[in-house]
Amino acid sequence: MSNSFAETTFHVRYAETDAMGIVHHSVYPIWFEEARSEFMRRRGNNYAQVESAGYFFAVTGMQLRFHSPARYGHAVTVRAWVEKARSRGFTFAYEVRHADTGRRLVTGETKHICIDNQGRSSIIPPWLQEAMARQSEI
Amino acid sequence: MSNSFAETTFHVRYAETDAMGIVHHSVYPIWFEEARSEFMRRRGNNYAQVESAGYFFAVTGMQLRFHSPARYGHAVTVRAWVEKARSRGFTFAYEVRHADTGRRLVTGETKHICIDNQGRSSIIPPWLQEAMARQSEI
Amino acid sequence: MSNSFAETTFHVRYAETDAMGIVHHSVYPIWFEEARSEFMRRRGNNYAQVESAGYFFAVTGMQLRFHSPARYGHAVTVRAWVEKARSRGFTFAYEVRHADTGRRLVTGETKHICIDNQGRSSIIPPWLQEAMARQSEI
Amino acid sequence: MSNSFAETTFHVRYAETDAMGIVHHSVYPIWFEEARSEFMRRRGNNYAQVESAGYFFAVTGMQLRFHSPARYGHAVTVRAWVEKARSRGFTFAYEVRHADTGRRLVTGETKHICIDNQGRSSIIPPWLQEAMARQSEI
Secondary structure, eight states: OTTSEEEEEEEOOGGGBOTTSSBOGGGHHHHHHHHHHHHHHHTTOOHHHHHHTTEEEEEEEEEEEEOSOOOTTOEEEEEEEEEEEOSSEEEEEEEEEETTTOOEEEEEEEEEEEEETTSOBOOOOHHHHHHHHSOOOO | OTTSEEEEEEEOOGGGBOTTSSBOGGGHHHHHHHHHHHHHHTTTOOHHHHHHTTEEEEEEEEEEEEOSOOOTTOEEEEEEEEEEEOSSEEEEEEEEEETTTOOEEEEEEEEEEEEETTSOBOOOOHHHHHHHHSOOOO | OTTSEEEEEEEOOGGGBOTTSSBOGGGHHHHHHHHHHHHHHTTTOOHHHHHHTTEEEEEEEEEEEEOSOOOTTOEEEEEEEEEEEOSSEEEEEEEEEETTTOOEEEEEEEEEEEEETTSOBOOOOHHHHHHHHSOOOO | OTTSEEEEEEEOOGGGBOTTSSBOGGGHHHHHHHHHHHHHHHTTOOHHHHHHTTEEEEEEEEEEEEOSOOOTTOEEEEEEEEEEEOSSEEEEEEEEEETTTOOEEEEEEEEEEEEETTSOBOOOOHHHHHHHHSOOOO
């Protein structure tokens, strides 16, 4: 159960803050993506390998809710898991927490479709579907 | 009618592209914000002045739909308008189009609440409510 | 003389500021690049077209000096010109000024080499050398 | 000797790549800063605490040399150390390497001056000078 998601923890970068003194809201999709990358890496599939195989995941939608701001000096933990899996795409969900206090900062989800290297919508290849359904190897 | 929204047109920056050759999805919230800034400027209220007056607009949520990718070499037009206005906050909506072809690229909305310089939720001051309801001055 | 450089003017984006309330120093290389893109566009060569022709300009070095900070609410003007041209590369120089006051904010330069689509160093094709030496068409 | 510098290792984020398929050159100053933050954290001084004490380090200059590109899928190690210390500022130097192969990717340095919360140049407070000269605590 505990390995049906992936987590990654890192420090807020100073460049990620804005003049309000908090992490700018455009940064969270980047953190989501980094957690998604970690999810893939832990299932033995670097997304770089997916692209080498001629497949890409295009983002078709995203939504985020901002509960509490992150600040420079904080370490944050970003958790990602597959919310919905379909033959041609999937939805990832995310939760960003303050690493020390566990306080929930941001939640959200992103929708993706698989496209081939001609830019056409494609069925996710079986080896990749299996990898994503797999429990974490680490 | 035509001045109940604001538009700004600019070129895609190379740094905004990613290894898929398209504008990274985390860039659109930044473009949305730039259109929102333009909306404020055209109503005679630079958001910098709002902050000087001790008010801030915190983003509480956002959602985006990606219809077609933007690429380096494209000029894009971003339109912003107030979708919903409340005493303590408002919702902005956005549309990003290819400036030459008019092709719709991304749509979305962001939710904001007004906070004072103590970080407390606040009623939007009347002068600012009026400014935002005002037709564009330019 | 006046058209041996290119200039572009735009507003500071809120996302470009940091918790010190000023534009983060990593933003200026992006502004430099945007002025470089403008330089190319005004000589009839969108850099997107250069890439389509199978050539890329890799950045091999850059240096920047920060004289005075830019802030949200400012409009800035970025000027770019070719400082040195060689058969396989060139050096661009830049100046960022506050658009209203003319105050000098940041100066710098970037070095580039031409590479082909195999990643090898290449002589800059004659049509591109001519375009870059050309006076602005606009 | 080995603890007169700080190192931090992380994966390249997809958002950090550009349409050339490599990490955009504007990203390295952000990585440098993250290594600088790590340097401070390991000496018991979160830079957030420095700011709380009313001191800021303004970047006055930077230079970078790009030896080889980083790509998505790579882990990178960024090393930072104090190159020069003065009463009112210091110079940090950096080296970015491919974490697995050790290949040198980018080198550079940044110059900083200490300013107080009135924006005036200030002598670096003794407790901070000591902390920075200190060997790593970890």
